[in-house]
Amino acid sequence: MAEVLVYVDHVDGAVRKPTLELLTLARRIGEPVAVALGSGAENTAAALAEHGAVKVLTHDAAEYADYLVVPKVDALQAAYDAVSPAAVLVPSSAEGKEIAARLAVRIGSGIITDATDLEAGDEGPVATQSAFAASFTTKSRVAKGTPVITVKPNSAAVEAAPAAGAVEALAVSFSEKATGTKVTARTPRESTGRPELTEAAIVVSGGRGVNGAENFSIIEGLADSLGAAVGASRAAVDAGWYPHTNQVGQTGKSVSPQLYIASGISGAIQHRAGMQTSKTIVAINKDAEAPIFDLVDYGVVGDLFEVVPQLTEEIKTRKG
Secondary structure (H helix, E strand, O other): OOEEEEEOOEEOOEEOHHHHHHHHHHOOOOEEEEEEEOOOHHHHHHHHHHOOOOEEEEEOOOHHHHEOOHHHHHHHHHHHHHHOOOEEEEEOOHHHHHHHHHHHHHHOOOEEEEEEEEEOOOOOOEEEEEEOOOOEEEEEOOOOOOOEEEEOOOOOOOOOOOOOOEEEEOOOOOOHHHHOOEOOOOOOOOOOOOOOOOOOOEEEEEOHHHOOHHHHHHHHHHHHHHOOEEEEOHHHHHOOOOOHHHEEOOOOEOOOOOEEEEEOOOOOHHHHOOOOOOOEEEEEEOOOOOHHHHOOOEEEEOOHHHHHHHHHHHHHHHHO
16 A cells, blocks of 8 residues: 655644544555654654554754754655655644645645545545635645645544554755754743644634623633633734634634634624634524524524623533
8 A cells, every 4th residue: 555644743742633633534545654853753653653654754853943844844855755655644734834835846746735634536635625715615636746735633533543653764864945044032832721723623712792802701711611722703803802823714723623612703704714614613692693693503692791601601510
């Protein structure tokens, strides 16, 4: 069976969930070969093997931490040259898409970004995408070269499938461009204790109807009762009620959780573009004519200041 390269997103050896999802998808089209780079790369092997990686190619160098993107592209290209894979899968983060695009240019291949599903096809992998603010679902395949595909988080359920996971050192020669953009400083992001917005299985978002930064504690309370991430509409972010890093929408972050709860959000197309692929959508809005109700699975017409606290308490009660 053909091998499929999977780029590993990890933090000091702790593998992030989107990579485990990629391994699940990779097994549909071949044998996953993971590429883990940077500090702690060898420590990823156990988790990657548990989820189907037949091999784990590792390499560590100061360049991965000291410079942006290009060293990782050099390494992924080295893995591509060593393996000659049937496809290359990369998590669909901002960095992941840049790595994938640069690799595709280098190897002369087509690229598909933000795939939400992947299946084997007679002429190569077929990727499912949501287009035009999720108004259409398309199926595509790369017609030239080795497919390079980025996959959105929460697109597949993580499935364990133990494999050998043999660790092999990857030989990497960095290009002249690898040191073109140097990282001069880092500031740790303050932890909220909540999951990363784009990776969360549940997202609770607030919009204009929250009516002030001081009221976002209601949204946070519901999110914390569910172990969810907190999102915000563009209106709420532009008003300064919540950080821009939490904006969901066409000009913010795109999310695709198992459950999305929209509170006080009217449902403008800009917001819908960033959450419409969520598996189950619940909306709470006092305006029965709000556009958000056109796409929800469950809608509650009511005042969020009454509904959300009651919902939060009910969840806490049922959790015991």
